[in-house]
Amino acid sequence: MSSEAVVSAKSLQVTRQLAGLVLQREREAGEGSRPNSACGVSSQLEASCRSIPAEDLLAAIRRHRLETLLAADPLVLQLIPLLADRLKVLARKEQMEALALASLTREMAALFERAGIPMLVIKGVPLALQTTGLLAARGRGDCDLFVDPADLGEATTLLKSVGFVLCETNGARGIGSDGIYGHYSRFVSIEISLKRVVGGKWQWIDLHWHVTHARDVLPGFQILWKRLDELSINGQTIFTLNHTDALLHSCCHAAMDRWMSIRSLIDIERLTRGFSEIELHRLQRQRLVRKSFAVLEDCNLLADSVKFSKYPAFRVSDRHVINDARKTQLMACRTDESLLNFGLRHLRLSYSPINWLVKLLLMLAPPDVLFHPSTGSPLSLPQVAVRRIRKLSQQVMIWGNASQRFHR
Structure with a gap:
């Protein structure tokens, strides 16, 4: 995953708070309370909404796909008036x-x-x-x-x-x-x-x-x-x-x-x-x-x-x-990730022996390497082994070069 953030920490914090406010008001409405009052809005949230650049906040809202959630709540739109009309358009x-x-x-x-x-x-x-x-x-x-x-x-x-x-x-x-x-x-x-x-x-x-x-x-x-x-x-x-x-x-x-x-x-x-x-x-x-x-x-x-x-x-x-x-939550939704990192991350999803076997096999021989990249015809097992050894060797070299640059 790229280490470059696409949203600021401040915009993420405010986006979280706005989402939490909407959910709180939903729960209150479900319990029979009036959801249109502003009693649940803290002065700190109001100040944060005023201080954060509108474009930064919009980037965080869109990154987390919250346009429809936030545009549907009139209190949220009052808190971020500079974004209200744009949020409504995006929500539509x-x-x-x-x-x-x-x-x-x-x-x-x-x-x-x-x-x-x-x-x-x-x-x-x-x-x-x-x-x-x-x-x-x-x-x-x-x-x-x-x-x-x-x-x-x-x-x-x-x-x-x-x-x-x-x-x-x-x-x-x-x-x-x-x-x-x-x-x-x-x-x-x-x-x-x-x-x-x-x-x-x-x-x-x-x-x-x-x-x-x-x-x-x-x-x-x-x-x-x-x-x-x-x-x-x-x-x-x-x-x-x-x-x-x-x-x-x-x-x-x-x-x-x-x-x-x-x-x-x-x-x-x-x-x-x-x-x-x-x-x-x-x-x-x-x-x-x-x-x-x-x-x-x-x-x-x-x-x-x-x-x-x-x-x-x-x-x-x-x-x-x-x-x-x-x-x-600060990063882009779709980021590059090595097969090794992908596999190791997925190993932690379940401690089932089947899950571990599946993830190890995916790291060693994902299904797409079983077929010729151009013709789509099945490869022999020796051909598959050669392709995987070459690929893994390239990854080891990349990791080694990255490690050398890090320690310089």
């Missing part, structure tokens, strides 16, 4: 893209229903409905479809029949094969991406056969399917993860990204509102839930009733997570 654009995503989600649900292929839609519009009751409240996002691994080939063929093509990444060339490379790719990977053009615009689908990178935190497709939630988009039934599984999945997703997005943390906070304190206490026995709650509390996004301090004892590892989240 986000909402239009979210509505387009809802249309695509509805189309995919109908397509799989007609084909008789069980499919869950994860994140995206279903998560917006679960957390806010509104299709466009989260803004834009991806269309993530989750199927049983046994149905992957049929699901891919179905998507191709309506114009989608595979993106040639992550071993997509051999993902549907019944050979050893196909089985290997499906074991170590969790998804493939497909795309098509409609009306001059790209539409993207991420087709999953594992629900998250953190193996064994959530069960497989068949168990998740049996306890699904049923939603509706304009009369079309949409199947998604149930509330508990959605919370666990959101924590896994946030952990995978090192808690770098405030919007993903807001998803977690909103999901917690459907649970009692006892249920939340039980859920925090999961490592990634506990760590996510630690970051949420550090961001002042949690309600007092579910503060992390009321639950299991604070741990040194959680302090490390908080410090890491503070750094990543």
Whole structure:
């Protein structure tokens, strides 16, 4: 990850405070209190909003994809009047893209229903409905479809029949094969991406056969399917993860990204509102839930009733997570990362032996190295070994040169 921050620490702090204020007012409204009073605004927040350059604050808001959240609250717009009109425009654009995503989600649900292929839609519009009751409240996002691994080939063929093509990444060339490379790719990977053009615009689908990178935190497709939630988009039934599984999945997703997005943390906070304190206490026995709650509390996004301090004892590892989240929230959303760092980070997501095996295999031989980069034809095992040795040797040389420059 680049060490260069794209938002200032001050703008991040104010963005966190504004997001926390909106969530507090949402909770008050849910409890029957009047959300339009300014009693929850501290003089310090008012002063910070006045002192910070508007462009710096807008950069932080857009980096964390909070346009729709903040533009919907009149009190927030009063606190940042120089940005009010621009936020409203940006929020409308986000909402239009979210509505387009809802249309695509509805189309995919109908397509799989007609084909008789069980499919869950994860994140995206279903998560917006679960957390806010509104299709466009989260803004834009991806269309993530989750199927049983046994149905992957049929699901891919179905998507191709309506114009989608595979993106040639992550071993997509051999993902549907019944050979050893196909089985290997499906074991170590969790998804493939497909795309098509409609009306001059790209539409993207991420087709999953594992629900998250953190193996064994959530069960497989068949168990998740049996306890699904049923939603509706304009009369079309949409199947998604149930509330508990959605919370666990959101924590896994946030952990995978090192808690770098405030919007993903807001998803977690909103999901917690459907649970009692006892249920939340039980859920925090999961490592990634506990760590996510630690970051949420550090961001002042949690309600007092579910503060992390009321639950299991604070741990040194959680302090490390908080410090890491503070750094990543200042950086760009998409940054370059070496395969080694990626693998080591993912090793910490789950202590399951399967998870460790998968991540080690991904570091040593990711699926895309099994195929010729130009022709797409499968390579022999010796050819794969030669390619990986060369690549790893290059990385070792890069790390060695970087280390020498550091010690000079």
